[in-house]
Amino acid sequence: MAVSAIPFRIAQISDIHVGGPLSLPAEALAAIAERVRGLQPDVVVVAGALTTAGYEWEFEEAAEWLAGIDFPKLVIPGNHDARNVGYTHFQRIFGTPYSRYRSAFDGERAERLQATGFTVVGLDSTEPDVNEGRVGRDRYGWVRDQFSDADDIRVIAIHHHLIPIPGTGRERNIVLDAGDLLATLTELDVDVVLSGHKHVPYFWALNGMLVCNSGTAGTRRIRGVVPPSWNELRIDASTVKVFVHYLDGRRELAAIFSRKTRALTREAFYVTDAFRAASRVLDV
Secondary structure, eight states: OOGGGOSEEEEEEOOOOBTSTTBOOHHHHHHHHHHHHHHOOSEEEEESOOBSSOOHHHHHHHHHHHHTSOSOEEEEOOGGGGGGGHHHHHHHHHOOSSEEEEEEOOHHHHHHHTSSEEEEEEEOOOOTTOSSBOOOGGGHHHHHHHOOOTTSEEEEEESSOSSOOTTSOSOOOSBTTHHHHHHHHHHTTOOEEEEOSSSSOEEEEETTEEEEEOOOSSBSOOOTTOOOEEEEEEEOSSEEEEEEEETTSOEEEEEEEEHHHHHHHHHHOOOOHHHHHHHTTTOO
16 A cells, blocks of 8 residues: 555535625636545545525535535535525435444554544534524434444534634634533544634644634635635544645645644543542533
8 A cells, every 4th residue: 555545534625605696606616626536535524504595506506516526425514504494405415414424444554544444423513594503412422322433533523613713703603512512522532523614724632632623615705814725634643634725726734733642632631530420521
């Protein structure tokens, strides 16, 4: 196996917003699809807001575009997709908004990446006709059940951001149960969280977890001077590297997260079982 084929590769795309007056032209989306195909990703994660207003024709156009990216995909809805009862169209075209994709690595790749495979779990954080998000404690048990392979690289995809994003103004639309959800994901040893919604790429390391927010890939609804973009993640045995791709062809290294530092963080900081039992913080 070529060394170039060893890293685990994710293309993270969000906030396409098909159908709006500020949506990018078809040729711009075609260029994004071509570049994603060139990555040969293991999985394409579409982190919500495929449409502008949740209309059926918008979902159909988004699905047609995604069909041109012939790699495994996990697609979740965003707040715009829940407008105008758009969640009914999402489910008809893309299936359940809560989903899981898992793939095993072959022997050499598993040894090189120190992982048996990868599991990506997609969460629906939307509620009809509002911009804020929520997952709900009733879903946490389901989330736990999806990570059944102990030695996989573990990835969560959720549209709404769990941590505020710099350069996006006053915070209003974070996941309402972000605290409980973050505690659950930490307990589950999740490696990477992929989110969108704010149209600005940014990256946080929290309790040994890398949190990656992607910018908008398909619209000129941008904040400040940050242009439309999408993320590429490359994970090897020692690091997670995140590259941001821009429409003008630039590919910039944006964040490096050491998997060794992650392991040290988990050893150096943890919430004790005694405290959790006493406070019942994770009693769900």
